[in-house]
Amino acid sequence: MIDLKQANYLDTQDVLKTFRKEFYHNSNEIYLDGNSLGKLPVKAKDSINNVVENQWGQNLIRSWNDHWLSLSARIESKLATLLGGSPDELKVGESTSVNLYKLIHALLSSTIVPKNLITDSLNFPTDVYIIEGLAKQFHCNPTTIVSYSSDLKADLNLLKKEIKENPGIVCLSLVSYKSSWLYPMRSLNEYAEENNSIIVWDLSHAVGVVDVHFKESKTKIALGCTYKFLNGGPGAPSFIYIKKDLISRLNSPIQGWFGHERPFDFSLPFIPAKGINRFDAGTPQILSMVAMEAGIDLTIQAGVKRIRQKSQAQTQFLVELINLKLHPYGFEIETPLNSNERGSHITLKHKESWRICKALIVGKAAGIKVIPDFRPPDYLRLGVAPIYTSYLDLFLSVERIEQIMQNREYEDISSEMPTVT
Ligand SMILES: Cc1ncc(COP(=O)(O)O)c(C=O)c1O
Incomplete structure (x- = not known):
């Protein structure tokens, strides 16, 4: 069963968990765009x-x-x-x-x-x-x-x-x-x-x-x-x-x-x-x-073999969460379901992908912001960077997408796009 407890448990078992503190993080923000621009290492x-x-x-x-x-x-x-x-x-x-x-x-x-x-x-x-x-x-x-x-x-x-x-x-x-x-x-x-x-x-x-x-x-x-x-x-x-x-x-x-x-x-x-x-x-x-x-x-x-193992496990966790929570809202997974056939991002296809992406980035009141990205025509990419992404990040991000869909928050978002999406 995938729930908050399970996400927290997986984080405690994570052999790479100590690497997270080697990067800068914004509070109340989950970054899922390391497949586009990675985070700033403290040492850099x-x-x-x-x-x-x-x-x-x-x-x-x-x-x-x-x-x-x-x-x-x-x-x-x-x-x-x-x-x-x-x-x-x-x-x-x-x-x-x-x-x-x-x-x-x-x-x-x-x-x-x-x-x-x-x-x-x-x-x-x-x-x-x-x-x-x-x-x-x-x-x-x-x-x-x-x-x-x-x-x-x-x-x-x-x-x-x-x-x-x-x-x-x-x-x-x-x-x-x-x-x-x-x-x-x-x-x-x-x-x-x-x-x-x-x-x-x-x-x-x-x-x-x-x-x-x-x-x-x-x-x-x-x-x-x-x-x-x-x-x-x-x-x-x-x-x-x-x-x-x-x-x-x-x-x-x-x-x-x-x-x-x-x-x-x-x-x-x-x-x-x-x-x-x-x-x-x-x-x-x-x-x-x-x-x-x-x-x-x-x-x-960290060791790229260990990073790869965690990436496969985390993207699998994400796929299962998506199937569990987002299936009713019309999302399709545009990424191979076999973890040996994919890299480290999961792509969701939805006709409202851009406005959902923007709703995630903008956030709501004091709630968390999630930073994924959008690629035409209708792809929402969720990047998993195992060196700093936690299972909790993934769990909370999918919950946030679910919330946006339940409340139809994206309907209040303009479809105007900046240059970098
Ligand atoms: C596969 C691939 N090749 C090339 C580039 C971009 O190349 P450049 O570093 O010249 O901007 C990207 C950028 O995202 C890329 O994903």
Whole structure:
């Protein structure tokens, strides 16, 4: 039986419960949007203050040698630990969009795979835009966007058929931003390899909550953002992964000085760095990198396998609660019901999703506020960040949705939308 007592009991049993205090929380507010922007780690604020006051404020240019030039490599090494790669296969910096451009451009300029571009209708729009733009620049065949009958999950037979018929560069998001559907990474990588193709995985919705292991999953190329479940902060730098044997066969489209073999020789002929640093371009974003390190450290300490276990248990708890309390109000769960097939958010479909979302955010009188998010056309996403989300948070949030529906509170809310929903 799921009730308040059960939620409290599960929290007492939670092996990750001590991590909650490592983050800032607002009183009377439940945050279920860690799948969009993670919370601020206490340590991140301290680190930024230190860097601003001491390293920038006083030490100035000397801080490049003393602290900053080694920062990227230290973070890359931590990301490698987290993701099952080697430190020299990871590069941190830029946004996910820019990194995807660099990677697809590099593949199209190489002879590694045929120049066919494939993605699917579950992918995040920026990925599709970038790929389509590159198809035009390279005058190759238009991008194939494999379309499925619903947003819930990919039709793997359809996707594989496309790869077999048009082998090349396939870009997929490991966890779909809409439904949270989790692709079978290893079997698709194997299928792609057998069919002369490479999958470029966008891990933005997976990193920090899904136990990705590059080597075990036979991944060749991946990238992702760090501001969601890694709690790296708004606009935190993205990362790329390239399997060691491919690095020397790929060139970044941006020949910047940080991608040079010896940037501080200031010599004019461009010689690309031998290793993954060839994908660097310009001066690294130090303040953002300082901010992101605390979130990565906490994820490593918590252990991504334990985070994944808790995520599966919590999303299951949420599904059961939704079935119990929200079923009569016309909600449909637009997320796979099998926890092995989903990431760490649960998507509800309802024709009034936006106004319900807004009613949750606005709250009522002294009651709790709940912060989820909305994605068109009618999805209400409830993000579970196991490193700080409690079972009680989930219980109270579903109770609050139930209350909104019982009292038809959403009817008093305007359907006007701000830019970020
Ligand atoms: C799968 C995926 N890729 C890319 C992005 C955004 O990329 P960028 O970091 O360039 O804004 C998002 C943002 O939510 C995302 O979910």
